[in-house]
Amino acid sequence: MFASGSLKILLLAFGLFSMANAIALYEGALISDYTGGANEAGMIPGAGWITVMTPENPSRWGIKYLSALGVRGNPTNLTIRSNAGPRFTEPPVFFIKNEQLYQLNNQSSVFHVNVMNTTELSNSRDPADAQSHKLRMEITPQKRGVRGVWKWKGTMLHFEHGGISNRGVFYGCQEEIAPTITSLEIYLTSIPTPKFCQIVTLHSWVGRERPE
Ligand SMILES: *[C@@H]1O[C@H](CO)[C@@H](O)[C@H](O)[C@H]1NC(C)=O
Ligand SMILES: *[C@@H]1O[C@H](CO)[C@@H](O)[C@H](O)[C@H]1NC(C)=O
Ligand SMILES: *[C@@H]1O[C@H](CO)[C@@H](O)[C@H](O)[C@H]1NC(C)=O
DSSP: OOSOHHHHHHHHHHHHHHHHHHHHHTTOHHHHHHHTSOOTTOSOTTOBOOEEEOSSSHHHHOOEEEEEOSSTTSOEEEEEEESOSTTOOOOOEEEEETTEEEEEEETTEEEEEEEEEEEEEOTTSOTTOGGGEEEEEEEESSOOSSOOEEEEETTEEEEEETTEEOTTOEEEEEOSSOTTOEEEEEOSSOOOOOTTEEEEEEEOOSOOOOOO
């Protein structure tokens, strides 16, 4: 739907590359806590980069990844970053375990992907509707924020909270104070696209969480 055949192959190649990295990373005690330990392949199932796509003008959007701001190993908000340009660095590797989303931090640790309730309202919605509160994604060493579950449906990432799904819809939003930064927002109802935002979907071609 979003990608041409050759783009899909390219994305698949990226995915396999990052899976190879994930194999090399599978060493530490902490990581084995999150992967059940007895994984004979020594590999975290489904670990890989998350590609961010948009149904609106996909060719202009190009190839983008779920990324982390700042120095790796520090708690930070998740953003969307292009692979273009000389400053390209490898995007972070993510995986789902027991319906929770994690980021591989280094050989021995993982970070939690948390969904934070900003208590700010969507700027395009009746403020009386509590569900139009803006949710943000961050990575930290500790679990915190809104309780919810993460799932792959096909290649597409979904977030659910209290029986309500985002149906795979995320928003890529230009930060007002730093317009070069595209942050991620989640809303649990269908809302008109907020100002300075566009609908995006998050994908992995590496594989799905291993059936338990
Ligand atoms: C892995 O990351 C954690 C948290 O950022 C850090 O405390 C630890 O020293 C790192 N370990 C290695 C081997 O880099
Ligand atoms: C994410 O961004 C918000 C708003 O700028 C900030 O208050 C918060 O500390 C950031 N979260 C992390 C983990 O850095
Ligand atoms: C976010 O916070 C607001 C205000 O406290 C609340 O009404 C809303 O239900 C919260 N949303 C979630 C998903 O926790």
